[in-house]
Amino acid sequence: MTGAVLAALTTALVVLAGALWQRNRDLARLRAAEALARAVEAREMGTVRRLDAVTGELRRLARERVPAAAMALTHPHAPVPPPPSAGEIGPEAVAALNEALDAVLAALGEERERVDAAARASMRGATAKVQSLLYQIQSLLHELQHENDDLRLLELDFRNELALRRIQATAVLCEAWPGLARTDSPLAEVVRGAQSRVPGYQRIKVTNHLREQRLGVVARAAEPLAIALAELLANATAYSHPETEVPLTLQHGGGRGVFLVIDDAGIGMEEDALTRARRLLVGPEGLLLTELGNPPQAGFAVVGRLARQYGFTCHVEPSPYGGVRAMLRVPAEMLTVVEDEHDLSVLAPEPVQSRPTPTGREGHGVPVPGTGEPTPRRPVDVPEPDPDTARLPTRRRRAPRHQDAAAPADARTPARTPEEADARWSALQQGTVSGRNAVGGLPAPRAAGGRDHEGDEGT
């Protein structure tokens, strides 16, 4: 009996245990299924969120990043929004978005260059026509000036020259050639020619420190140099007060050619403007018209392009006069000596003859190809005999006679009236007396150079 009961109990227990186990298993399955469902749900939520983020980024690309990047092409200082973070939308999406932006920018850049090239080409055509017309006007004016004594013709010539400078600068900017071929031209004339193309040219004071008056610029570089110099002079006169002078100095740079130094006492340039100017003066490749601002500031770009093309260099820095100093270096290979048939213009600035240069130093001048000995032809008004001039034909025939005239003039100089001698000696005497009085009366000399004296005493 008990055995049967035990058996039945055992069976019941086993059945119960089996049922329990099955329930547990189902429960575990259920939990697993629930977890899976939650995980799937979570992942879906994540996907939806990412999709939203990507959509947001796409919208931001269209509304902010593309316009900002396009703006940054023309304005380097414009702020660029940051790229999307990889954490939210995943690295692939970031890469794809950036790729899209790059493609847009590349297309934009190409289009920009194409439009700019088209603009340059059309400008080139127009400037070439206008330039040749202006040259024709110039020739006519030149003829008229010799037939007619009206002063307004000179004025008209000046206006024509101003127009010509503008047109030429624009043409150079549009990659045209300078539009005029010259022969080897004396540097002094090139400088004077550049001066004549600038409004306010009377403020430019040229000082010629070259020892060789007939030092010239080789034919191919003469007109480009004049254009570049005119642009620099125009900058100097335009950005300084109309009452101030603009000194332009021609000086030897040892064996390194000739330096043309232009100073102005104007408003000067900020550091970033100087940086921009220096970048333009190197003559960068692929400079677009649209990069020059509105209205375009073409001066430095023109100088830079010509400098790169023809091999001279230009540098700008703050000037001791207060404004900007522009230095143009004409290398020795661009220099030559102009042959004697070329009559120098009477307007060409004469070399400053402050002191006789020792003959040994002549050799240190610019090594010019094709000149055996540098024998500087003296300007006509130097009253020393020049055997070269005597042999030259035509116009200079008056020069030798001038020596004869100079000799009696020298003889006449010592003759001095007693009144003159009296005036000079009494002036000298008064000067020494007043000097002694000043020294005796005042404890310390406080005249010129006082600052230096004080400094010496203080230390």
Add this chain to the structure above:
Amino acid sequence: MSRAPRRRLVPAYLVTGGRQLTSRADLDRLSVLTLADAKLTETPEATAGIGPEHHRLCALLAPGSLSLVECAAHLGLPVSATVVVAADLIESGHLHARGPVPRAQEIDRSLVERLLVGLRTLR
């Protein structure tokens, strides 16, 4: 191409120095310019404020007087520009200008004939 004259590099209007000029009635093409004092051109302080073209004109006139149009030809400048240079120098006292030599009057032909007759009778 080589036949064509060289295009000028230095224009003549530079002598005006940007001033508003009025044409001078007293200087015409045939006015004779004379250097006032040869010494003036040789002292540097007397010629400090003037340009190379003034120097050249003074040097040109040092041997003797010339008419304005001749000066213009020698300087290679138009007459109008030379007038400006000369006017500057006249103002600063370096030059004197004299009116042109008056044109010779037509000589009475009968007078000459009578003179000839007279001379012949002298023989």
